[in-house]
Amino acid sequence: MDRRLIDYKPELEIPPRRGASVNPATAWREDHGEMAFAARLLEAESPAALAAALTDLVGRAGGHGPIARPLMGVLQRSARMVFPVNATRAPGDLKRKAAAIFGMELEGLSPEDKEFEVARRFVRLAGDTVEEARRRPAQEPGQAVQLALLHAARRHAPGLLRQRAQTAVPQAGRWQRQGNLIVVLEC
Numbered sequence: 001m002d003r004r005l006i007d008y009k010p011e012l013e014i015p016p017r018r019g020a021s022v023n024p025a026t027a028w029r030e031d032h033g034e035m036a037f038a039a040r041l042l043e044a045e046s047p048a049a050l051a052a053a054l055t056d057l058v059g060r061a062g063g064h065g066p067i068a069r070p071l072m073g074v075l076q077r078s079a080r081m082v083f084p085v086n087a088t089r090a091p092g093d094l095k096r097k098a099a100a101i102f103g104m105e106l107e108g109l110s111p112e113d114k115e116f117e118v119a120r121r122f123v124r125l126a127g128d129t130v131e132e133a134r135r136r137p138a139q140e141p142g143q144a145v146q147l148a149l150l151h152a153a154r155r156h157a158p159g160l161l162r163q164r165a166q167t168a169v170p171q172a173g174r175w176q177r178q179g180n181l182i183v184v185l186e187c
Contacts, residue, residue: 033060034127038119041083050079057123061130070145071133075126078149078160082122098122101159121156128152 037057044050054075063071082098099106099114102121106114132148139147153160174185 034120034123037123038116041079041119041122042115044083050083051076054079054126057126058130061127062134063130066141067133067145070142071130074145074149075129078125079122082118101157103158125152125156128156 037053037060040053040056041050044053051072054072058068058071058075081101098104098118098121102118102125104117104121106117109117129145129148129152132151133141133145136144136148150161175182176185177183
């Protein structure tokens with residue numbers, strides 16, 4: 001066997017198709033955009049830096065206009081659950097919670113890889129939330145963002161839906177009997 005053939009490793013570059021249209025809504029994911037945003041979110045050391053990274057992510061994903069403010073509010077609340085900006089809790093607790101939210105198995109990964117995978121999942125969740133909210137222009141912006149988050153969470157963060165369902169159930173309430181009926185108040 002000729003040694004030169006074994007050592008041959010060609011570089012393959014596939015040129016872009018001519019006339020292929022680039023969708024601006026998903027163009028931010030190209031060229032390692034998802035990984036770059038995940039790294040920026042992990043590097044955020046203050047709430048302001050986290051907000052700046054999220055603002056850039058929302059802007060690149062196309063979250064402009066009336067949906068921008070509700071999107072930022074929803075994504076900032078979600079990001080606080082995932083990223084330890086101020087180290088009030090142990091990082092291991094946050095990783096376990098984030099893995100449960102995103103439905104991930106992180107066994108066998110290094111701590112850095114675990115954090116990076118969680119951040120990538122969050123970027124996917126945020127990007128799909130923005131794209132889904134943009135598809136709902138006829139709805140009120142706050143409602144469109146909430147529905148978009150639910151739709152994106154079904155795909156990327158099933159644990160987030162379980163958490164919301166558990167916290168949505170009232171723990172106490174008032175009721176009164178009216179004949180054969182029980183009327184629940186304040187629900």
